[in-house]
Amino acid sequence: MKQKALVILSGGQDSTTCVWWAIERFGQESVESLTFDYRQLHRHELHAARQVAAHAGIPNVVLPINTFEALGGSALTDPSIEVPRTTESDSLPVTFVPGRNLVFLTFAAAYAWRHDIQHLVTGVAQTDYSGYPDCRRDTIDSLEKTLALGLERHFTIHTPLMNLSKKETVLLAKELGAMDAMALTHTCYNGSVPPCGECAACILRAKGFAEAGIPDPLIA
């Protein structure tokens, strides 16, 4: 059977890199992208995802999730919670949405189940990031087993960026020919276009491009 892959595409730098990774691995005609409209405050993410998918020449399916907003309590969906300016914290960040990646991957598997797709690709990473526990490989491994049991079908969850630093992710994007698409991405936690340059996400992104010695096409 032809192997097909579904990339969870947020419209950010990492998931965009994953689109190019999946295309190299599975071939453009075998890759689709899935974007979640979870009522994120930054609606520009959805626009970025659509643009990136169009640039890559692959379909972009949008699935709505209205549950996180109802659960409340995260800076990503609640305008009354301020996004911190730095990444320094011992506790879970206010941008943490409990279970978000678990839910994303479970719905992605449900979509894949219906469309005979065997591979899921996500840009989560445990290096150099904001410390979300559902981005770690041990969590992903466990979820892979849970999905196989609960859906009676095996889905391989690929995490090509898992152990890369932001610098290495930038270099990988360049190697895969994804650098043009970087100009279409959206990373800023404050939702600014152009990016604010001050939030944790902007700082990490800028650091990665600086260390890789490559100008960021988004702000160049």
Added chain:
Amino acid sequence: MKQKALVILSGGQDSTTCVWWAIERFGQESVESLTFDYRQLHRHELHAARQVAAHAGIPNVVLPINTFEALGGSALTDPSIEVPRTTESDSLPVTFVPGRNLVFLTFAAAYAWRHDIQHLVTGVAQTDYSGYPDCRRDTIDSLEKTLALGLERHFTIHTPLMNLSKKETVLLAKELGAMDAMALTHTCYNGSVPPCGECAACILRAKGFAEAGIPDPLIA
């Protein structure tokens, strides 16, 4: 720390029995119920859940999930798919919504995470039922591990009905004093009030009450 429990309450016979199980185990003041409005065709389920919770004297929180309807393909959310009359089938039933219980439990854990609740209770069972793979205990065990890793907190998922036949579930409900509440529940896959008596869910329910030798208060 005071132990608190969250029952996933669909408004059906099984989850209603779980409410009384949780109250006996944790005490009424330590139990809440959570109902998912996943745009099920049978809106009466939400009404039944509210009535059952009120009868039990516990809170009933409703969380919306608009994703399953968007995914499509299940008789529970799509009016164009017919519900089969019997339970005889070798393949997964058309009422199967891929990943539904995984998503329910993950969102329940996210709610519990925010509200310092340690115990989740669900009425899933692997005996005598429609053969949903995400209702089996091995799936639940695996999910329990995944949630502990992904949310960095341990939630115990209780499945008091897991190995009970429908007859035994009826007897347990009687023993726990939940029989009055059975008159408020909703089980029918066709959404009929009073129940159609012909769908797989009605047939299983009737069989359970008959074998237990107890009249069903819903149709008595």
